[in-house]
Amino acid sequence: MSVSGVPRHWRSQRERYRLLGTYCENCGTSFFPRRKICPKCRRKGRTREVEFSGRGRVFSYTVIHVGSKTFDEYAPYVIGLIELQEGPRVLSQIVDCKPEDVHIGMEVEVCFRKLFEQEDGGIISYGFKFRPVDDSWVEYYGKLLAEKKARTAQT
Amino acid sequence: MRVGIVGYGAYVPRLRIRVEEIARVWGHDANSYREGLGIEEKSVPSLDEDTATIAVEAARNAMRRAREVKPSEVGALFVGSESHPYVVKPTAATVAEALGLTPSLTAADTEFACKAATTAIQACLGMVKAGYIRYGISIGADTAQGAPRDALEYTAAAGGAAYVIGAGEGVIAEVEATYSYTQDVPDFWRRDGDSYPRHAGRFTGEPAYFEHVINCTRILLEKTGTTPRDYDYVVFHQPNSKFPLKAARELGFEDKKLHPGLLVNRLGNTYSGSSLLGLAAVLDVASPGERILLTSYGSGAGSDSFSIRVTAAIDSKRKLAPPVIYYLDKREYIDYSTYARYRRLFKER
Structure with missing residues (x-):
């Protein structure tokens, strides 16, 4: 991609950085990418911008072994169709796991990564990707507290 | 007025390389580096991670803990690093955009080798104390560079931490x-x-x-x-x-x-x-x-x-984001050739 890719980068930057979509207050449906009018309610729709929670499940996925020039250095990589908690499906890379660990229904959460870099010192495009949900960190606080108590008891 | 940290967050990429693996490639004595430096392994960024992505992840964790802070109340954001992705184009603006803090804030990248972010914390403390801003964020993040075969290669790692600075009841750690x-x-x-x-x-x-x-x-x-x-x-x-x-x-x-x-x-x-x-x-x-x-x-x-x-406020906020030890434990080891690929040490043509 050349400098001509800069306007496209600019147009999609906000929703890529923050996973922004549209919510229709009339029918309660969420959309991604953003819509100006609700396709269901048409002129009755009341749409507003919404930042999605970033949690979802793998609806489907594929493993890319031979990527396009822009993405080839990431190969093999996983492209998933992620169904967000709010409903919309989003196409995204799934990272921080091996291709063989991905499965349909797997819980994923949003993370912030480099999407691609334009050649020859061009713009770096950042945005959302998804990684497996790992809530095991919650249990660490119990362990940390117990360790601290043991240390205090020693001294 | 009690001024200090109202939220903090950490992030460390999950890839690791062991001292033995680096020493094996260069024919060094691994023990002398392990004992001389007191280091077992170091973190390595993925191909799609850099200082900006690490800063965003750390800052999102900090904002989870600083739960009372509305994005519109953050008046300043600084990113201290010696590996900013661009020489000219601020990492801080990208991070502010990703956190939804724009456009009503000041932002800048700071550089003073490894202390750029503690200096930015001082700047935030000053602005909060003077009443110029309600909250400020300072982030220290790096994908540290160390030349292949240099002693620095054994230690130059990737990771970051973010601090939301403010005043009042929400302060979990007062800067005295x-x-x-x-x-x-x-x-x-x-x-x-x-x-x-x-x-x-x-x-x-x-x-x-x-x-x-x-x-x-x-x-x-x-x-x-x-x-x-x-x-x-x-x-x-x-x-x-x-x-x-x-x-x-x-x-x-x-x-x-x-x-x-x-x-x-x-x-x-x-x-x-x-x-x-x-x-x-x-x-x-x-x-x-x-x-x-x-x-x-x-x-x-x-x-x-x-x-x-x-302060007492720490008990209710600490558990809102992952502790550092979680990131240290969540790791995948890579060999030197994968490391070289991820650090782009190979010249392709």
């Missing part, structure tokens, strides 16, 4: 005092356009790290009328395990006060993230009323010291 110590020292530098820093071996220790860390800390103790006995934890910049240990002993801090925040053996040196990740690990375990002494070090050279007192 801060003091800085700066001189022009030729211990470590990287010229514009160079890929890797250079270091002037014999300058690294005595006239650089120890001169600044020890004097900065000592003068802060004098100014506040405190002694090492008044602190429950001490955190220093940690380029290796030996330097902070030696500095702590010379100042009269017991080893056990240093250990909770000493991460370098499993993490490596995350440059601008180093001392701030250490502080985050201490905040993960500190109890209300406990005191922390933090001293950063940046080559070139300078130190910033902080006297910090933990």
Whole structure:
């Protein structure tokens, strides 16, 4: 991609950085990418911008072994169709796991990564990707507290 | 007015390379590096991670803990690093955009080797105290560079920590005092356009790290009328395990006060993230009323010291984001060839 890719980068930057979509207050449906009018309610729709929670499940996925020039250095990589908690499906890379660990229904959460870099010192495009949900960190606080108590008891 | 930290967050990429693996490639004696530097392994960024992505992840964790802070109330954001993705185009603007803080704030990238972010914390404290802003964010993040086969390659790591600074009831750790110590020292530098820093071996220790860390800390103790006995934890910049240990002993801090925040053996040196990740690990375990002494070090050279007192507000906020130890444990080892690919050491044509 050349400098001509800069306007496209600019147009999609906000929703890529923050996973922004549209919510229709009339029918309660969420959309991604953003819509100006609700396709269901048409002129009755009341749409507003919404930042999605970033949690979802793998609806489907594929493993890319031979990527396009822009993405080839990431190969093999996983492209998933992620169904967000709010409903919309989003196409995204799934990272921080091996291709063989991905499965349909797997819980994923949003993370912030480099999407691609334009050649020859061009713009770096950042945005959302998804990684497996790992809530095991919650249990660490119990362990940390117990360790601290043991240390205090020693001294 | 109680001014200090209202939220903190850490992030470390999950890839690791062991000292043995680097030593194997260069024919070095792994034990001499492991024991000489006091390091087992270091973190490595994925191909799609850089200082901006690490800063965003750390700052999102910090904002989870700073739950009372509305994005529109953040008036300043600084990213301290020596590996900003662009020479000209601020990482801070990308991070502010990703956090939804734009456009009503000031933002800038800061650089002072490994202490760029502690200096930015001082800037935020000043602006909050003066009433210019309600909250400010300072992030220290790096994908540290170390030339292949250089001793730095064993330690140069990736990671970051973010701090939301503010005042009032939400403060989880009050900054009681801060003091800085700066001189022009030729211990470590990287010229514009160079890929890797250079270091002037014999300058690294005595006239650089120890001169600044020890004097900065000592003068802060004098100014506040405190002694090492008044602190429950001490955190220093940690380029290796030996330097902070030696500095702590010379100042009269017991080893056990240093250990909770000493991460370098499993993490490596995350440059601008180093001392701030250490502080985050201490905040993960500190109890209300406990005191922390933090001293950063940046080559070139300078130190910033902080006297910090933990408040009761920490108990309700700490568990809102992952602790540092979670990131240290969540790891996948790679070999040197994968490391070389991810660090783009191969010339393709």
